[in-house]
Amino acid sequence: MNGIGIIKGLLITLKHFFDTYLSNFGRKQKNLSTDDKRGMVDSSGLFTIQYPEEVLVTPEEFRVIPFLVYEAGENNERKYRCTSCGICAKVCPTQCIFITRKKDPETGKPIPSPEEFYIDTDKCMNCGFCAEYCPFDAIKMDHDFELSTYERGDSHIYNKEKLGKPVEYYAKIRPVNYALEVAEKSEKTTAA
Ligand code: SF4
Ligand code: SF4
Incomplete structure (x- = not known):
């Protein structure tokens, strides 16, 4: 009609x-x-x-610039989960992640921990691939979207210190994901 x-x-x-x-x-x-x-x-x-x-x-799956999860060590130092495997840098579509691996000062052998870890936030398109592919649950997408600054230079390249956030923060903004992760880890420990 x-x-x-x-x-x-x-x-x-x-x-x-x-x-x-x-x-x-x-x-x-x-x-x-x-x-x-x-x-x-x-x-x-x-x-x-x-x-x-x-x-x-903010919905839990909302995602902005990634952050690096760390646990607090004995002397409150940051124990990053990242092993500097480089998978996130490899899958990043905009190639905005830069990592260097630590080396043992005596032997010169590589240590599975990042010496430096940078993300160029001007290039990051918040796709979440890095968080998706990280085998160590070391990098997660943030909720903090109020990031504008008056400067367009180096301050947009986040280093390891700026990217680091405590595991408690991760648990707070992504409670469902965090609970799943904990359950999965305890299942693996029981099975081992
Ligand atoms: S954040 Fe994850 S994927 Fe990226 S280097 Fe560290 S451990 Fe590997
Ligand atoms: S969110 Fe996407 S673009 Fe941004 S660092 Fe991760 S993989 Fe790269």
Whole structure:
């Protein structure tokens, strides 16, 4: 029938209108809590987020520049999980990861730990391949997206110190992934 498409389109517009005003009316200009579904996959309606006063809850799988996970050592020194295997640098589509491996000062033999680890954040496209392929769960995608600076030079190349974040931070921003990782590791330990 002629005109059926127009009617369907109008019904969709009408649905958005009701969803917007019934689901979200009066919810603007307040701190968003984890049960606020605006911006989530299952949200409905159209709305404006008054950023930066309002900030949407970040979904766990959200990903920005990667960070290097470390555990705290005995003297609170950083024990990076990274073994400097170089897999992340190899799979990185933009080739923005640069790693050098530590060497034993006496024997000169390589030690499975990064001496230097750089990411050029101007080139990183936040694809998450590095985190996906790392066999040691040593590199994870961050949630911190407020990264703009007034400088366009060296400060955009993050070194090992800047990239490092404690395992507790990882557990906080990616609780589901962290729990899965812990369960997997304990399964392997039990089986061994
Ligand atoms: S972050 Fe992971 S993949 Fe990259 S060098 Fe370190 S251990 Fe290898
Ligand atoms: S997120 Fe993608 S582009 Fe960025 S460092 Fe990792 S692999 Fe490279």
